[in-house]
Amino acid sequence: MRRRTGVEVELLAPRGSSRRHLAGELARRCGGAVRPVFHADSETSATAGVARFWHLTPGFEVLGADGALLCRLVDDTTIVQDLDPSAAPAPGWYRVLTDDARLLRLVAARTDPAEGIGSVLEPVAELFGTRVTAVGAVFRVDDGAGASVAMAAPLPGERERPCEVITPPLVTDHLAALEALLAPARELGFTVPAEAAVHLHLDAAPFLDVAAFCGLLRLFGPWREGLRVLLGTNPACRRLGPLPPGLVALAEREWTGWEELRAAAAATGDSKFRDVNLTHVLGTHPGPPTLEVRVLPGCADGPGIVGRAALVEALLERFCSGEPLPAPPGNATAAADALRTLAGHVPARR
Numbered sequence: 086m087r088r089r090t091g092v093e094v095e096l097l098a099p100r101g102s103s104r105r106h107l108a109g110e111l112a113r114r115c116g117g118a119v120r121p122v123f124h125a126d127s128e129t130s131a132t133a134g135v136a137r138f139w140h141l142t143p144g145f146e147v148l149g150a151d152g153a154l155l156c157r158l159v160d161d162t163t164i165v166q167d168l169d170p171s172a173a174p175a176p177g178w179y180r181v182l183t184d185d186a187r188l189l190r191l192v193a194a195r196t197d198p199a200e201g202i203g204s205v206l207e208p209v210a211e212l213f214g215t216r217v218t219a220v221g222a223v224f225r226v227d228d229g230a231g232a233s234v235a236m237a238a239p240l241p242g243e244r245e246r247p248c249e250v251i252t253p254p255l256v257t258d259h260l261a262a263l264e265a266l267l268a269p270a271r272e273l274g275f276t277v278p279a280e281a282a283v284h285l286h287l288d289a290a291p292f293l294d295v296a297a298f299c300g301l302l303r304l305f306g307p308w309r310e311g312l313r314v315l316l317g318t319n320p321a322c323r324r325l326g327p328l329p330p331g332l333v334a335l336a337e338r339e340w341t342g343w344e345e346l347r348a349a350a351a352a353t354g355d356s357k358f359r360d361v362n363l364t365h366v367l368g369t370h371p372g373p374p375t376l377e378v379r380v381l382p383g384c385a386d387g388p389g390i391v392g393r394a395a396l397v398e399a400l401l402e403r404f405c406s407g408e409p410l411p412a413p414p415g416n417a418t419a420a421a422d423a424l425r426t427l428a429g430h431v432p433a434r435r
Contacts, residue, residue, distance in 0.1 A: 090259060091286035091375065092390060094250040094267065095161055095383055099274035103175065104158040104248035108145035110269050116150040121198040123181070124159035125189060139189040141181040142240065143198065156266050157251040163323040164247040166279040172242030180244075181205065183235040192235045202237045209235060248275065254286070259394075263387035271385055281383020282322040285394055287401075289366045289374040295346050296407035298366070299336040301376070304404040305361045306333035308413045311420025312380065312400070313360070316393055319382040324358040332363075399428035 098104060108119045123141035144159035179202040183189050195208040203217075203224055210217045210226045213234060218225050225236040250270070255262050292298050304312065306328055312318075318325070332353040340346040351367045362377035364370040378397055384390050404410065410427075413420045 089254045089256050089288050090394065091254045092250075092252045092263065092394075093284040093286070094263075094385070094390065095164060095278060095281040095283070096248045096250060096270055096275040096385060097164065097167055097278040097281075098246040098248055099276070100243070100246070102273060102275075103178075103245035104160075105143070105145055105245070107248060107270055107273060107275065108147050108158050110273060111147045111155065111266065114269060115147075115155065115265075117148045117152075117155065120146040120148060122146050122157065122159075123193055123196070123198045125193060126160070126162055127186070128162050138182050138184060139186050140183075141189065141193055141196075141198075142244070143178060143180075154253050156253070159249050159251065160244060161247050161249045163280050164278045166321070168243040168246060170242055174239035174242055175245045177201070178240040178245050179205075179237050180240050181235055181237050184233070188234060202239070205237055206235060247278065254288075260387045260391045263390060267385055267387055275385065277383040277385050280319070280321045280323055282319055282325075282379060283381040283384055283390055283393070285378040285381065285397060286373070286375040287378070287398075289376050292366050292376055292405065293343055293347075294405075295340045295343055297405035298343070298346060298350070300401075300405035300407070300410075301361065301363070301366075302328065302333050302336035303410060304400060305359075306336065308404075308420060308424060309360060310417035311413055311424050314417045314421035315424050316380055316396070317382045318360075318380045322382075325379060326359050328359055328361070328363075329353050329355055396428055400424060403427050403429075 098106065111117075112119045122144045124144040125139065125141055127137045127139045129137060142160040144157060146157050147155045149155050181192055181196065183192060192209055195212060196205050203219070206217050206224055206226045213226065213228045215227055215229060218227075223236055223238045226234045228234055248270075250266055252262065252266070292301060309327055332350055332355055335346065335349055347367055350363070351369050355363055355367070355369070357364050357370065357377070360380045362379060365372050365375050365377070381390070381393050381397070384393075411423070414423055
């Protein structure tokens with residue numbers, strides 16, 4: 086890999102272990118430290134009248150001896166098949182829930198992830214001028230009118246086992262940096278879960294261009310099935326999907342400049358849960374300006390990740406160059422072979 090690349094790798098701890106154990110081992114090996122953090126996400130609600138619950142779950146940042154961030158280890162709610170939902174909650178593990186994303190951000194700003202379940206919501210109760218109340222194992226904060234603000238509840242059984250390893254942007258020595266994180270995980274018995282994927286985050290700047298962005302739409306649009314065969318996309322991976330047809334069609338129109346194309350693409354209402362997440366390229370969602378490629382299959386070793394990432398980079402260079410492209414073959418396997426040819430001989434290029 087040559088680009089400035091961040092990587093997300095989904096792993097699963099063995100029973101009796103957790104992402105906290107991996108964080109501790111990584112910190113021990115580098116003479117660094119572990120810092121507890123909260124990870125924000127959402128899940129479908131079974132409560133009538135509430136579409137989704139937003140939650141904060143325990144995560145861990147691993148800092149090197151110099152204090153620099155090495156990685157972040159967090160939960161991933163898409164990983165469920167290999168878990169036992171009937172298992173008892175692990176002692177000390179909890180999550181904070183609310184039914185409003187704005188309240189979740191408020192709670193995250195006011196709470197300390199190093200606190201225990203009984204005390205974590207006290208700053209939130211103080212903000213609303215109320216008290217934390219306990220109902221069994223659940224701790225709750227209401228506002229002055231009795232409306233629920235947030236609650237802290239034991240983390241469901243085995244939810245401490247999913248471990249998404251999130252790296253900061255890697256500029257050089259990508260393979261060595263990944264193996265420094267993944268080799269200890271393998272030694273501790275971490276495996277690739279059934280729904281796993283690897284996500285690549287590339288700088289968005291090269292794609293803020295008409296030719297480059299249209300190339301993205303063609304690669305992940307007409308060539309989508311061939312690309313998934315070529316990379317070996319995991320069919321069990323969730324939160325993937327094709328780009329909207331209306332967005333893909335923009336690649337075949339004439340544009341006066343990037344801002345005109347960006348506005349038209351943003352108006353399609355595309356979401357992040359596609360084979361490629363374009364929302365940060367278009368500036369429609371908050372977050373770092375990256376292009377997120379989400380179709381790489383789960384993998385627990387550096388060479389496998391770097392090899393596929395290099396293939397993706399070669400295809401991006403070819404498709405985003407503005408040079409003429411052939412039409413994709415109708416057969417996905419033939420399209421995958423054609424993509425391999427278009428990418429060139431990757432080992433020689435990388």
